[in-house]
Amino acid sequence: MSIKTIMMKVFVLIAFLSLSNSKSNYMPNLPLGEYRIVFEKIYSCESTNLFQINVYFNKKTLSITELKGNFTNTIPFDDTFTLDANTASWDSIGGWKPNSVVYITKNACSNLKKVLGNVWNTLFKSFNVSNTSCPIPVGTYISTGVDLKELEDLNIPKEYFYGKYKLTAKIKNVKNEVLGCVVIEHSLVRPWETLID
Ligand SMILES: *[C@@H]1O[C@H](CO)[C@@H](O)[C@H](O)[C@H]1NC(C)=O
Numbered sequence: 001m002s003i004k005t006i007m008m009k010v011f012v013l014i015a016f017l018s019l020s021n022s023k024s025n026y027m028p029n030l031p032l033g034e035y036r037i038v039f040e041k042i043y044s045c046e047s048t049n050l051f052q053i054n055v056y057f058n059k060k061t062l063s064i065t066e067l068k069g070n071f072t073n074t075i076p077f078d079d080t081f082t083l084d085a086n087t088a089s090w091d092s093i094g095g096w097k098p099n100s101v102v103y104i105t106k107n108a109c110s111n112l113k114k115v116l117g118n119v120w121n122t123l124f125k126s127f128n129v130s131n132t133s134c135p136i137p138v139g140t141y142i143s144t145g146v147d148l149k150e151l152e153d154l155n156i157p158k159e160y161f162y163g164k165y166k167l168t169a170k171i172k173n174v175k176n177e178v179l180g181c182v183v184i185e186h187s188l189v190r191p192w193e194t195l196i197d
Pocket residue numbers: 054069070140142
């Protein structure tokens with residue numbers, strides 16, 4: 001069993017125990033459950049830059065923040081690469097702790113498409129990529145801006161621990177070189193919560 005499988009089982013068990021203990025609570029303050037994603041920061045991290053990611057969050061109006069920027073593939077993004085995603089969780093005492101969620105997979109393009117779910121198509125439309133199939137050809141792709149609210153429809157578990165997280169996603173080749181890297185800082189909040197920045 002992979003670490004991911006074991007962790008998922010533990011989470012499901014905790015979720016089950018928490019839910020069964022709190023049936024009488026009206027609005028239970030559980031440590032985990034259905035969440036909304038609040039995106040906070042996005043920036044590129046160290047890599048050989050064969051995949052250059054220049055994206056940022058732009059506050060368009062009081063209620064709309066969008067993802068803007070561009071990315072450049074100097075080589076096609078295909079299934080010969082490995083996607084290595086590691087989410088650290090923020091602990092007010094210990095700081096960032098890695099491995100809250102670990103997703104390492106071959107066939108980077110196809111699996112990224114699977115995990116992004118509907119967001120893959122939303123992003124492709126926004127970055128003006130004409131063909132949504134893998135591979136993504138060499139080119140520079142520029143976004144007209146996409147509302148962050150449209151980036152929550154991911155193909156990932158719908159319940160998780162609330163808190164502050166930092167996802168580091170790397171594209172690696174067979175030699176384990178990092179060819180592209182992006183960090184997304186975000187929080188998972190209760191559906192009725194809002195965060196004030
Ligand atoms: C891509 O984004 C970077 C950083 O914002 C910017 O400096 C560069 O001019 C952009 N490139 C294109 C082709 O728009």
